Each structure stands twice: as structure tokens, then as C-alpha cells.
Amino acid sequence: MRPDRYNARESEPHWQRVWDERKIFESSNDDARPKYYVLEMFPYPSGRIHMGHVRNYAMGDVVARYMRARGYNVLHPMGWDAFGMPAENAAMQSGSHPATWTYANIDTMRRQLKSMGLSLDWSREIATCDPSYYKHQQRIFLDFLKAGLVDRKTARVNWDPVDQTVLANEQVIDGRGWRSGALVEQRDLTQWFFKITTFAEDLLQGLDTLDQWPEKVRLMQRNWIGRSEGLRMRFAVASDPRVPAASDIEVFTTRPDTIFGASFLGLAVDHPIIRSLAEKNSDLEKFCDECRRMGTSAAVLETTEKQGFDTGLKVAHPFDDSILLPVYATNFVLMDYGTGAIFGCPAHDQRDLDFANKYGLSKTPVVCPSDVDPASVVIGDDAFDGDGVMINSRFLDGMSIADAMDEVARRLESRELFGRPQGRRQVNFRLRDWGVSRQRYWGCPIPVVHCEKCDVVPVPAVELPVILPQDVDFKTPGNPLDRHPTWKHTTCPTCGGPARRETDTMDTFVDSSWYFARFTDPWNTEEPTDPAVISKWLPVDQYIGGIEHAILHLLYSRFFTRGLRATGHADLDEPFKGLFTQGMVVHETYRSGDGSWLAPTEIRIDSTADGRKAFALTDGSEIEIGSIEKMSKSKRNTVDPDEIIGTFGADAARWFMLSDSPPEGDVIWSEEGVQGVARFMQRVWRLIGDLKSVAAPVGSMAPVHFGETAITVRKATHNALAKVEDDIVRLRFNRCIAHANELVNKLGQTIGSIESAEIGDDLAYACREAAEGLVMLVAPMMPHLAETCWSDLGHEDLVSQARWPEADRSLIREDVITLPIQINGKKRADVVLPRDADETTIRTTVLADDSVQKAIDGRPVKRVVIVRERIVNVVI
RNA sequence: GCGGACGUGGCGAAACUGGUAGACGCAAGGGACUUAAAAUCCCUCGGGCAACCCCCGUGCGGGUUCGAUCCCCGCCGUCCGCACCA
Numbered sequence: 001m002r003p004d005r006y007n008a009r010e011s012e013p014h015w016q017r018v019w020d021e022r023k024i025f026e027s028s029n030d031d032a033r034p035k036y037y038v039l040e041m042f043p044y045p046s047g048r049i050h051m052g053h054v055r056n057y058a059m060g061d062v063v064a065r066y067m068r069a070r071g072y073n074v075l076h077p078m079g080w081d082a083f084g085m086p087a088e089n090a091a092m093q094s095g096s097h098p099a100t101w102t103y104a105n106i107d108t109m110r111r112q113l114k115s116m117g118l119s120l121d122w123s124r125e126i127a128t129c130d131p132s133y134y135k136h137q138q139r140i141f142l143d144f145l146k147a148g149l150v151d152r153k154t155a156r157v158n159w160d161p162v163d164q165t166v167l168a169n170e171q172v173i174d175g176r177g178w179r180s181g182a183l184v185e186q187r188d189l190t191q192w193f194f195k196i197t198t199f200a201e202d203l204l205q206g207l208d209t210l211d212q213w214p215e216k217v218r219l220m221q222r223n224w225i226g227r228s229e230g231l232r233m234r235f236a237v238a239s240d241p242r243v244p245a246a247s248d249i250e251v252f253t254t255r256p257d258t259i260f261g262a263s264f265l266g267l268a269v270d271h272p273i274i275r276s277l278a279e280k281n282s283d284l285e286k287f288c289d290e291c292r293r294m295g296t297s298a299a300v301l302e303t304t305e306k307q308g309f310d311t312g313l314k315v316a317h318p319f320d321d322s323i324l325l326p327v328y329a330t331n332f333v334l335m336d337y338g339t340g341a342i343f344g345c346p347a348h349d350q351r352d353l354d355f356a357n358k359y360g361l362s363k364t365p366v367v368c369p370s371d372v373d374p375a376s377v378v379i380g381d382d383a384f385d386g387d388g389v390m391i392n393s394r395f396l397d398g399m400s401i402a403d404a405m406d407e408v409a410r411r412l413e414s415r416e417l418f419g420r421p422q423g424r425r426q427v428n429f430r431l432r433d434w435g436v437s438r439q440r441y442w443g444c445p446i447p448v449v450h451c452e453k454c455d456v457v458p459v460p461a462v463e464l465p466v467i468l469p470q471d472v473d474f475k476t477p478g479n480p481l482d483r484h485p486t487w488k489h490t491t492c493p494t495c496g497g498p499a500r501r502e503t504d505t506m507d508t509f510v511d512s513s514w515y516f517a518r519f520t521d522p523w524n525t526e527e528p529t530d531p532a533v534i535s536k537w538l539p540v541d542q543y544i545g546g547i548e549h550a551i552l553h554l555l556y557s558r559f560f561t562r563g564l565r566a567t568g569h570a571d572l573d574e575p576f577k578g579l580f581t582q583g584m585v586v587h588e589t590y591r592s593g594d595g596s597w598l599a600p601t602e603i604r605i606d607s608t609a610d611g612r613k614a615f616a617l618t619d620g621s622e623i624e625i626g627s628i629e630k631m632s633k634s635k636r637n638t639v640d641p642d643e644i645i646g647t648f649g650a651d652a653a654r655w656f657m658l659s660d661s662p663p664e665g666d667v668i669w670s671e672e673g674v675q676g677v678a679r680f681m682q683r684v685w686r687l688i689g690d691l692k693s694v695a696a697p698v699g700s701m702a703p704v705h706f707g708e709t710a711i712t713v714r715k716a717t718h719n720a721l722a723k724v725e726d727d728i729v730r731l732r733f734n735r736c737i738a739h740a741n742e743l744v745n746k747l748g749q750t751i752g753s754i755e756s757a758e759i760g761d762d763l764a765y766a767c768r769e770a771a772e773g774l775v776m777l778v779a780p781m782m783p784h785l786a787e788t789c790w791s792d793l794g795h796e797d798l799v800s801q802a803r804w805p806e807a808d809r810s811l812i813r814e815d816v817i818t819l820p821i822q823i824n825g826k827k828r829a830d831v832v833l834p835r836d837a838d839e840t841t842i843r844t845t846v847l848a849d850d851s852v853q854k855a856i857d858g859r860p861v862k863r864v865v866i867v868r869e870r871i872v873n874v875v876i
Numbered sequence: 877g878c879g880g881a882c883g884u885g886g887c888g889a890a891a892c893u894g895g896u897a898g899a900c901g902c903a904a905g906g907g908a909c910u911u912a913a914a915a916u917c918c919c920u921c922g923g924g925c926a927a928c929c930c931c932c933g934u935g936c937g938g939g940u941u942c943g944a945u946c947c948c949c950g951c952c953g954u955c956c957g958c959a960c961c962a
Contacts, residue, residue, distance in 0.1 A: 215880090216956090216957085223957085228962085332960045334962090337959080339962095343962085345962095349962075350877085350960090430959070547956090547957095550957085608904080661888060662889080668887090672903070673901080682915090734889075734900085734901095735890075735899095737901085741900050741901070745900090818896095820896040822943070825895095825943040826943090829929090830896080864942090865942045865943075867943095871896075873943055875943090
């Protein structure tokens with residue numbers, strides 16, 4: 001007995017069990033079919049999934065299911081980015097051990113993901129906090145160390161003196177620790193670094209090959225790497241009692257051509273010379289401290305005035321030592337870029353001009369725009385950074401900028417200052433090495449020991465993993481590993497003497513920099529990866545995740561890929577061939593009169609002709625409907641996936657997430673919208689029932705001849721299939737859904753008008769084809785409903801394993817087409833013509849048409865533009 | 877400040893990157909069925925006009941073109957990213 005209504009709450013768990021039992025989503029490394037690796041960014045196990053996860057994983061699942069139907073051996077794994085601070089925060093607040101907390105969250109979220117009906121290979125599940133995972137990460141660390149890709153050096157960190165911990169930049173709010181509220185100190189600590197700069201050039205060049213990445217992300221990475229070509233040049237310091245004889249200051253410049261426009265040297269407040277001067281000059285020290293306090297956030301810098309402190313030092317101009325330039329400590333030169341020193345050329349750099357205007361420094365123009373008389377060049381409030389010809393520059397006069405740059409570089413390279421060449425061409429990168437040391441417990445231990453005799457000694461590979469101790473307490477501030485009574489005490493692998501374990505753990509970005517590789521062979525207990533298996537599966541064909549990872553995660557993964565290749569773990573250029581960044585899930589906000597936020601479950605919406613209004617469920621008072629914002633706990637505009645799935649089913653949630661907006665844009669979650677999806681699902685269920693009642697049996701042969709109605713049905717089916725084929729691979733899910741809607745509308749109309757006497761073999765076949773086509777077409781997006789319909793249509797097998805019914809595009813091609821006719825560019829008529837009509841026929845037919853004649857109204861026709869199979873434009 | 881993206885009905889959006897602007901969905905209005913409601917089905921739904929096969933309409937102003945949401949120039953507005961990068 002076929003129920004009138006489809007019951008998602010019964011069907012969904014049923015099919016999930018069937019898929020699970022038959023292990024149909026597990027992929028084999030030995031499968032000979034062409035591979036397709038689809039991956040969504042794995043989640044942090046924060047507690048429960050949110051609607052953003054639902055959207056992200058729904059998208060990936062559509063691709064996985066579709067590619068499977070197209071005959072690919074699909075790898076679609078899932079795991080957990082399981083190390084990180086929230087687990088330690090929870091430990092401090094509730095006393096639960098980070099591992100307990102994390103694994104409990106994983107269990108909850110796994111259950112939630114399973115209730116979504118995702119076609120995931122759970123046999124490959126990994127959690128980065130598991131020793132079976134981080135063992136291999138430690139091994140990679142050691143191999144990178146051996147390959148010279150790891151460095152240990154001093155770096156400045158934000159130090160919270162109360163919590164006794166290093167803070168990330170985003171944990172410093174107004175100069176204070178986010179948790180303790182203590183004033184944050186800058187400390188120099190010896191830290192571990194991955195030498196990502198080794199690959200700076202390659203990481204930049206590799207971007208050109210990533211043509212299936214969003215241009216926006218490539219641009220962001222390009223800017224982050226920040227390659228620039230320029231010249232390092234040294235200025236001799238004029239003799240001064242405060243500095244040693246034969247001192248020099250080295251600057252980096254991308255505009256050596258403007259050297260005759262130089263009017264000062266600007267040094268970072270952390271520049272060694274400034275630091276040493278500040279030791280004996282309290283005014284300078286005060287200035288430096290103030291600059292440091294201002295921070296480096298864009299918002300601050302935007303509004304900050306250029307400031308300087310004249311040190312009294314002078315340097316000689318390299319081409320005329322009678323010209324002495326003042327040396328300033330400045331707030332706009334950064335120590336960690338270039339050499340921490342610049343020469344300022346006010347005429348051709350806006351910042352330098354602002355600075356010069358403030359301190360009354362000269363501003364000689366040295367580049368003249370080609371259409372301006374050199375004598376009339378004046379520098380006002382705007383620096384000129386365009387192209388032109390050199391002026392006021394002695395031996396450079398008349399040269400182009402490029403030639404002048406080259407000439408200056410050439411002269412300084414071949415000349416010595418204090419026994420070394422005065423200039424050196426250099427390619428400079430903004431990219432800095434990746435500091436991975438974290439003074440925390442819940443992370444991957446860095447596998448080295450410190451021995452008094454042998455210094456830093458790697459833990460031998462056979463002794464891995466270095467496992468985190470279980471018995472730690474979070475009651476006192478600081479790193480639990482560091483104050484653990486026994487854990488850090490060990491013996492030196494080299495000399496056997498007493499040694500101390502490294503108590504820093506790795507940045508959690510390390511964990512996610514190679515998980516995509518581990519998924520290919522997660523059972524491998526000996527090696528992180530098997531290069532042969534890597535070559536089989538990687539690169540990831542389609543990677544899907546949030547734009548917030550556009551720079552760091554993706555760049556680190558690209559670095560790791562290069563490191564893994566250098567250490568023989570993977571023969572691979574780039575990890576992610578296709579990248580897609582999906583938009584957020586947003587929702588209306590609701591705010592009561594007293595300013596407090598209300599959750600969507602606490603209000604009722606009334607829609608009438610004069611608009612939508614919200615009322616509180618508790619007392620019926622009217623609630624203001626606020627702006628649409630990213631779902632967040634603070635604004636209380638979240639919806640819980642469990643509740644949605646419980647009420648409407650996973651299929652409805654998935655479908656709605658994909659339906660309304662382009663996938664890269666934000667989607668507005670609305671109750672009305674998901675109700676619309678629920679209606680659509682019932683419509684599909686009824687339509688399949690209607691089609692089934694007239695459809696031929698499973699596997700019927702196609703009849704030779706098709707009548708008019710059958711052809712209409714077939715055209716609708718194949719048209720929809722063709723459009724979905726085109727759109728699904730481009731991830732245009734919203735359009736796929738529109739095509740599905742159109743097909744349902746069309747089939748519903750046609751079926752409704754069929755007289756039972758009309759049904760012959762041809763229509764029966766067409767209805768079977770239509771029903772199965774529709775089910776296949778919605779299956780990647782609403783797999784449970786599709787399975788139920790598939791089974792209802794008499795299939796023993798699963799739609800999840802069925803082959804895609806490729807669209808027959810010859811059926812869609814019409815022999816007779818309706819051509820829109822424009823008169824002077826405005827549509828005035830339609831003319832029905834054979835598709836292959838020649839231009840003369842088209843012309844005569846069009847001009848003979850009544851509506852066309854009426855529109856022409858006797859005026860002479862100047863021209864008839866015919867675009868075949870598209871449009872005709874009559875010009876009068 | 878620099879860089880990037882975008883601007884189409886009441887709303888989310890389509891439009892094969894130069895060819896019928898508004899597919900599809902949401903909301904709304906009208907009707908059928910029903911004792912009633914829900915569900916379902918049918919119709920209307922950018923603006924103007926009594927009405928159309930008419931006129932206007934893709935942020936604003938120009939331009940190129942037989943033809944512009946799409947290309948070019950100049951404004952206005954919104955969103956995102958950032959690093960005062962020498």
C-alpha cells in the first residue's frame with residue numbers, strides 16, 4: 001500500500017541503515033575506475049554542527065553522489081580537526097579533560113552528520129588528536145627537520161603574564177589578554193618555525209596553475225606572499241660619537257631610480273640602531289614605546305598620522321657625499337619587512353610626502369610625466385607615482401624609470417662601501433616563516449628533546465609517537481606540559497644523559513595541512529602516507545569550504561605538499577585542483593522592545609498584504625524584525641540542524657540550503673522557505689505515484705515510435721537532465737533545483753491532462769523514463785526521498801548505486817523553432833520557422849508576418865540582421 | 877588609504893558573458909474543492925494606461941552597437957580583504 005504522504009522521519013533512518021549495512025560509500029584503493037576526490041573542510045568538534053556545516057557538507061555530497069553516478073571511484077572522507085584551545089578552555093571551566101570533551105563532541109557531531117545522509121566513507125575517519133594520527137605528524141616534522149625545512153629562532157610573541165601563556169593576535173583586545181584582562185607584554189621566545197619562505201617563489205608561481213580556484217583566493221595568496229623586486233643599498237653614517245666609525249644603514253627600495261629625490265632615512269622603532277640610541281635617549285625611547293603601543297591593525301594605522309623622531313644622525317647620499325640626509329625613527333616603517341629602513345622620496349611616495357610636509361623636509365621631483373614641462377613640475381599634496389622621465393638626477397636625467405633603476409643598481413653593485421658592495425639587487429617577500437610553537441597542552445607534541453650536552457635532539461622515529469600525558473590539571477595558569485611532574489623528564493637519545501622534552505605543541509594549522517593526504521591511506525601504521533596511494537587519489541578534485549581559510553590553511557597545505565614531496569612522502573605539485581568557497585547561512589534577527597534578542601523559536605510571524613510582523617510567543621507583544629545577519633549565538637538567530645532535520649527531514653534541509661542563492665553567496669534561512677521545500681517533496685512523491693500508475697515496467701524496451709504526448713514528456717525529461725548535467729559540475733546547485741522544479745511542473749501538467757485511453761506503449765515508456773529521470777536528478781540533493789521513490793518504482797537496487805541516465809541531447813533539439821523578431825532592437829513578434837531555414841526564407845517569412853508589417857508601418861526597411869537560431873532584428 | 881567584488885520586481889534570484897529582461901522559488905491577492913480548516917488544484921503578480929499587440933524599466937549620466945543587465949568612460953551606493961610593504 002503506497003502512503004499518500006512521504007514520511008521523511010521514517011524513510012531517512014531506514015535508508016541510512018541500508019547504506020551503512022551495504023557499505024556502499026566505502027571506496028577502495030584498488031578500484032580501477034577513474035578516481036574523483038571530493039573533500040569538504042573537516043570540522044572542529046566544537047559540540048554540535050551548525051547550519052553552515054549543513055550547507056558545506058550538502059554541497060560536497062551532491063558532487064560525490066553525482067560523480068559516483070557518473071561511474072567514478074569517489075573518495076569522500078570525513079574527519080575531525082580535533083586539537084585546539086576550546087577543549088582546554090572547557091577543561092578550565094568545567095574540569096572535563098580535553099580528550100573526554102573532544103571525543104564526546106565528536107560522537108555527537110558524527111551522529112548529526114550521519115542523520116544528514118551524507119555519502120561519506122566513514123571507514124577512513126580520522127581525528128587529529130588521536131596518537132595514530134599525530135604519530136605521523138611528528139614523523140613528518142622530523143623529516144622536515146632533516147630536510148632543512150624546520151628552523152628554531154627567536155620571535156616576538158604576545159605574552160599574557162597572568163595566564164602565563166602566549167596569545168594569538170586575535171586574543172589580544174585593546175592590548176589586554178582576552179581572558180585575564182592583563183596588559184599583554186611583548187616577549188622574545190625561542191620558537192619552532194616551518195621555513196615556508198623556502199618555497200615563496202614556488203608557492204607564488206604555483207598559483208598560476210590553479211585555474212580551478214576562485215580568482216579572489218589566488219589574488220589574496222599572491223598579495224600575502226608579496227613578492228617585490230628591488231635593491232638593498234647602504235648609506236654611510238656621518239661620523240657621530242653615538243655610533244661606531246664606519247657605520248652604515250641598509251635600506252630596501254623598489255624605487256632606486258628616485259635616489260636623487262631622497263630627503264631622509266626612515267627607520268623602524270625596532271631597528272637595532274634606534275634601539276641602541278634609545279637606550280641613552282629617554283625622549284626617543286618614549287617615542288618608540290608610543291609607536292609600539294599603537295598596534296598594527298589596519299583601522300588604527302589608517303587614522304594614524306605619520307610621525308617621526310629626528311635622531312640627529314646623518315647619512316651621506318651615495319652619489320654625492322656632500323649631501324647629508326637626516327635619520328628619523330618613524331611609526332610607519334616596519335622592522336619585519338625589508339631591512340626595517342627606507343629612504344624617503346617625498347615627491348614620489350605619498351607616505352614620504354605626508355612625512356616631509358609635517359617635518360619641513362625637501363621634496364625634489366625626479367620623475368616628470370612625459371606630457372609635462374620639467375620646469376613646471378610642482379609637488380603639492382599628491383605624490384606622483386606614475387611613469388615618466390628622470391629629471392634633477394644628474395647622470396640619470398632623461399632616462400626612463402626602468403633604465404634609471406637599472407643604472408643605480410649597476411653602479412652601487414660595482415662600488416664598495418666599507419669593504420662590501422654598496423648595493424645588492426634583491427627579491428623580497430612579505431611572506432614570513434610559519435611559527436608553529438604553541439605553549440599549550442591540547443596539540444601535537446613537538447618530537448624533540450633538549451639535552452645539556454647534545455643540544456636539540458630529535459626523538460628517534462621508532463620511539464614515536466610522543467604521547468600527551470593523560471594526568472594534567474588546568475587549575476593553574478601556564479602550560480600543563482611544562483609543569484607536569486614527570487612527563488618532560490627523559491633521557492637523551494644520543495648520549496643517554498638526562499634531557500628535557502620539548503613542551504611546546506604544534507599550531508593546529510599543522511594538523512589540517514596534510515589530513516587530505518592521510519585520508520588516502522588512513523590505516524597505514526608505518527608511514528604517514530604511501531606515495532603510490534597518494535598519486536592515485538591526489539590532488540583533491542573538488543575542495544569545498546569557507547572563504548575564511550583562503551590564505552592560511554590553503555597556503556600551509558600547499559607548503560606541506562611541497563615539503564612532503566621534498567621528503568619523499570608524496571609526489572605531488574598542488575593538493576587541491578578545484579577549490580570552491582561557499583557563502584554563509586544567514587537569518588533574520590528579532591529584537592524586543594527592551595533590546596534583547598529573541599530566537600526564531602520564540603516568535604511567530606504573521607504575513608499579510610501590508611507586510612510581515614513578528615510577535616513574541618510568550619506574551620504576544622510585537623517584536624521588531626531586524627536585519628539579516630550571519631547566524632550567531634549572540635544575536636540568537638541560529639537554527640539547530642537537529643530540530644530542522646527532526647521536523648522537516650535531512651532532505652528538506654539539504655535542498656533548501658542549495659536552492660535559493662548561488663552557492664558562493666549567502667543563503668537566508670527561512671521557515672517559509674523550508675516549508676516550500678516540504679511541499680515540493682510531497683509533490684514529487686505524488687507525481688512519482690501518478691507516473692508509476694501509467695509507467696511501463698522496470699527495464700522495458702523503448703518502442704520504435706513515440707506519439708506527441710510521449711515526445712513532450714521525453715523532451716521535458718531529457719532537457720532537465722541535460723541542464724542539471726551542465727550545472728552540477730559547475731556547482732550551480734540553485735540552477736539544478738530550478739530545473740528540477742521546472743520538470744516537476746511540466747510533468748504534472750502533462751500527466752494531469754492525459755486521458756487513460758491515450759496511454760500506449762510509447763507514453764508508458766516515456767513516463768517510466770520521466771519518473772526515473774526525475775528521481776535520479778533529485779537524488780544527489782535529496783537522497784532519501786529518491787531512494788524511497790526508486791524503490792516504489794519497483795527497483796531492487798539502490799538509486800545511490802544507479803548509473804546516471806545520460807541526457808539524449810538529440811531529443812531536445814527542436815526541428816521547428818520560434819524566433820523572436822525585433823524592430824529596431826525591440827521585440828515585436830515571434831515567427832515559427834524550421835531550424836535550418838536559410839536566410840532568404842527567414843527574411844521573407846519575417847517581413848511577411850502581420851505583426852512585423854504592422855510595426856514597420858510602411859517605413860522602408862534599411863537592414864535585416866539575422867542571428868541564426870537566436871533572433872532577427874529588422875532595422876527601419 | 878590600497879586592492880577586489882557587487883548593484884535586476886515586495887524578497888532570494890535567472891538570463892547560454894552582446895540577442896525575447898525577470899526562469900525557478902518565497903511572500904501576497906483572487907478563485908475552486910470543503911460544514912470549516914489544513915492539504916491540493918487553477919488564475920494574477922516590475923511600473924504606467926480604461927485597455928492593448930502601446931509606453932517606461934536592470935543604481936545614476938554619457939558612449940559604442942542593428943541590438944547593452946552584459947563592453948567602454950564618468951559619477952553614486954553597498955559589501956569583502958588587507959600589509960602605511962619602502
